[in-house]
Structure formats: structure tokens, C-alpha cells
Amino acid sequence: MPNKVEFNNDYPEITKSDEYYKIALDLIPAQTQTLAKGTGQNIKGVAPKFLQKGKGAHVWDVDGNEYIDYTMGVGPLSLGYAYDKVDEAIKEQLKEGITFSMPHPLEVEVAELIHRIVPNAESIRYSRGGADVVSGAVRVSRAYTGKNKVLCCGYHGWHDWYISITDRNKGIPQSIQDMTFTFNYNDIQSVIDSIDDDTACIVLEPFVFEEPKDNFLQKLRDVCTKNGIVLVFDEMWTGFRISLGGAQEYFGIKADLACFSKAIANGMPLSVLTGKKEIMSLLDKDVFFFNTFGGETLSLAAAKATINEMIEKKCSDLFS
Ligand SMILES: Cc1ncc(COP(=O)(O)O)c(C=O)c1O
Incomplete structure (x- = not known):
């Protein structure tokens, strides 16, 4: 039974x-x-x-x-399974088509929403999974700074630049491993000790288990600004969750680039890279960041419905 x-x-x-x-x-x-x-x-x-x-x-x-289900699909089910408003939006879009041969208006509509919500979202691009956008952030940071090394803290997905430093790194050339380094959360000295003239970006989950102490995020922001390093917030867990605008809104610190996925589309596979125009404009041409399903409409319809539902439920002061 x-x-x-x-x-x-x-x-x-x-x-x-x-x-x-x-x-x-x-x-x-x-x-x-x-x-x-x-x-x-x-x-x-x-x-x-x-x-x-x-x-x-x-x-x-x-x-x-x-x-x-306490894990809620390991993060994505922000509103819950089979949430009527989101499912209806997906079904409505399904009647019209899933993937098209040209951009779809939903790409613009969701970008406008994110632009209003996420503090650094001067510019917005989409992809499918979290690792895609964090890797995109690393690539564009390298292009923008002309530097190579990455400093990170937390989990950032399966791509070479990150997994190379874990113990599951078979199949990744040593030269890739040699360009990624880690630091300890809430330990600004470990950051200062690890950066050098070749550090392109610092990537971190703005918070995971401990809250930022002793102004850590602001200090990190200052170190990046002072040393010409791109600050990247990996907001897979914090985005559209600790507040609608994520950790940037919650802690009042702007990252140069920010990466989202999980909670944004209530279970549909969408990821988002946001950032300063000056850096993101490199994605116009010089930095290649394109994929077939990047503008798939069911996920965008789900994101639009999810975000609007969060706004309606007043998850943020931005809209009150
Ligand atoms: C903080 C963080 N960054 C990146 C990723 C990678 O996202 P994905 O598994 O969608 O590629 C995850 C996945 O759990 C994550 O928790």
C-alpha cells in the first residue's frame, strides 16, 4: 500500500x-x-x-x-510543482510553437522584466543551463580585461574552467586547471593573496551557508574595482529567491556580471546572464555566446509567468 x-x-x-x-x-x-x-x-x-x-x-x-520534496527539483521549483499560472503560460505558448527561425518577442519581454528587477541588468542574454552562463561570464571577463586567471568560491557547473579544480577533473587539460584558483568565503585576505596582474574575474555565490560578515561583499567589490577585475555573482541559488533581484538587491552590492537559472522559470531550463553594457557589448561580436535553443519560448513563457507571479505576490519592494 x-x-x-x-x-x-x-x-x-x-x-x-x-x-x-x-x-x-x-x-x-x-x-x-x-x-x-x-x-x-x-x-x-x-x-x-x-x-x-x-x-x-x-x-x-x-x-x-x-x-x-524539500529539495524542489534541486532548486528550480520556486513556486511549486504544476503551478497553474506557469503551466497555463507554457500551454498557451505550446499552441503557437516552441523554437523559431528568428528571435521571438518573449526574448524582449522577459529581458525588460529582468532589466527592471536585477540591479546590474543593463544588458541581458539567455542560455539553457547554469554552467552555460557562468562559463559565458568567464569568457567575456577574459575578453574584457585581456587577462586569463579566474578566482572562484562555490560550485559553478560542469564546464572545464571550473571542474578542472575538483577531484573529478579527468579529461581536462592541465593548462586549463592552471588558470583557476579558489578563495575562502568571508576571508578577504585570501582573495587579496590570490589575485595577481593576470586575474580576469572573481566568481562567487554571494552567499551559501554563511551570511557575508564584516562587509565582505563590499570589500570584494572594492578589490575588484581597484584591480581591474570583473566581479561575477553566481546567483543560481540566490537569484529570484532571497529577493526578486537576488543577492545584488538583498545586499545592495552590484556585480559587473550576474548569472541566474534555477528559480527563474519554475522548473523550465532557462539561464540568464546579466551585466554592465560595457562588458556585455563584447557579446555583440567579439565573444561568441550563441546556441540553438537560447531563445526557446516555452521556458521564456514560464519565466515571464513565474516572475509576474512573484511580483504579484509582492516578493520585492521594487514593485510596491
Ligand atoms: C551555484 C551554481 N552555479 C552553477 C550551477 C550549474 O548549473 P547547471 O547545473 O544548470 O549547469 C549550479 C548547479 O547546481 C549551482 O548550484
Whole structure:
């Protein structure tokens, strides 16, 4: 008998989950497309392995057990599963088409919304996943400064420049690894000690587990300005979450570039790079940052509905 969400002492029956998992073991390396969704994250023999559907904050696994999903799709479900207003927007757009041969007005409409909300969004570009836009930020920072090294703090996705410094870096040339360095959050001296004349950008999650102490973000801003280094906020978790305008709005610090994904489209795969015009204008021609699905409309329709719903629910003073 499948579980319901209520206190109970029984472990859920997860036979179908295990059947899918057995097939995946043979066919799908790591059995997941997102590390944080894999079986290594949960209790073996107890947690389900495959989810079937969700509504609000609840999900049901393939065996019919119901759970409260505290991870919410590892970040993207900002409003909740199957949120009516967002789903309606997707369905309406679906009737008209998904991907077109020319830009679609939604690209402009969502850009206008983001421009009003995100403090540094003088200029806006889209992509599909978080790693895309952080990598775009690194590339354009290098082009803008004419420097090579990157200083980072936190997780920033699967691309070479970042994963090269982790212990899962097989397949990445040493020369790439030699250009990325880390620093400790809330430790401005570790930043000062790590930068040099070849540092192009500092990339960080504005906050993760600890809040910024002793004016850390402002000090970081000052170090970057003084040394001609591009400050990049990776706002995958903070954007459209700690406040509508993300950490920049919440802490009152402007980054040169900022990267968003996850919460912006309530589960649809959209990422956004925002920044100062002076830097972003390099994306006109000199720095290549284009992809086939960059203007896919279902995700943009979802983002427009998600952001408007957040505005309507007064998630920010900007619109009061
Ligand atoms: C802070 C941060 N940056 C970048 C990424 C990479 O995003 P994606 O997995 O969409 O490429 C993630 C993903 O979890 C993240 O948490």
C-alpha cells in the first residue's frame, strides 16, 4: 500500500523504483543526469529512486508513495510543482510553437522584466543551463580585461574552467586547471593573496551557508574595482529567491556580471546572464555566446509567468 504524507513508521514500498534503477544501471552512466538527484544522495533501500509527478511541494514516486520534496527539483521549483499560472503560460505558448527561425518577442519581454528587477541588468542574454552562463561570464571577463586567471568560491557547473579544480577533473587539460584558483568565503585576505596582474574575474555565490560578515561583499567589490577585475555573482541559488533581484538587491552590492537559472522559470531550463553594457557589448561580436535553443519560448513563457507571479505576490519592494 503506497505511503501518504503523514507520520508513519513504515518504509515505503519502492519495487518499481528498483526495477527502473536496475535497467538504468546497465544503460545510463551514474544513473542520473544531475548528480544531486542520484542514489548516492539518499538512504539506500528506503528512499525512492524515481519520481513520477508533483503538485505544490509534494511529489509521488513511481510506486505511488507521496512525499514532501524539500529539495524542489534541486532548486528550480520556486513556486511549486504544476503551478497553474506557469503551466497555463507554457500551454498557451505550446499552441503557437516552441523554437523559431528568428528571435521571438518573449526574448524582449522577459529581458525588460529582468532589466527592471536585477540591479546590474543593463544588458541581458539567455542560455539553457547554469554552467552555460557562468562559463559565458568567464569568457567575456577574459575578453574584457585581456587577462586569463579566474578566482572562484562555490560550485559553478560542469564546464572545464571550473571542474578542472575538483577531484573529478579527468579529461581536462592541465593548462586549463592552471588558470583557476579558489578563495575562502568571508576571508578577504585570501582573495587579496590570490589575485595577481593576470586575474580576469572573481566568481562567487554571494552567499551559501554563511551570511557575508564584516562587509565582505563590499570589500570584494572594492578589490575588484581597484584591480581591474570583473566581479561575477553566481546567483543560481540566490537569484529570484532571497529577493526578486537576488543577492545584488538583498545586499545592495552590484556585480559587473550576474548569472541566474534555477528559480527563474519554475522548473523550465532557462539561464540568464546579466551585466554592465560595457562588458556585455563584447557579446555583440567579439565573444561568441550563441546556441540553438537560447531563445526557446516555452521556458521564456514560464519565466515571464513565474516572475509576474512573484511580483504579484509582492516578493520585492521594487514593485510596491
Ligand atoms: C551555484 C551554481 N552555479 C552553477 C550551477 C550549474 O548549473 P547547471 O547545473 O544548470 O549547469 C549550479 C548547479 O547546481 C549551482 O548550484
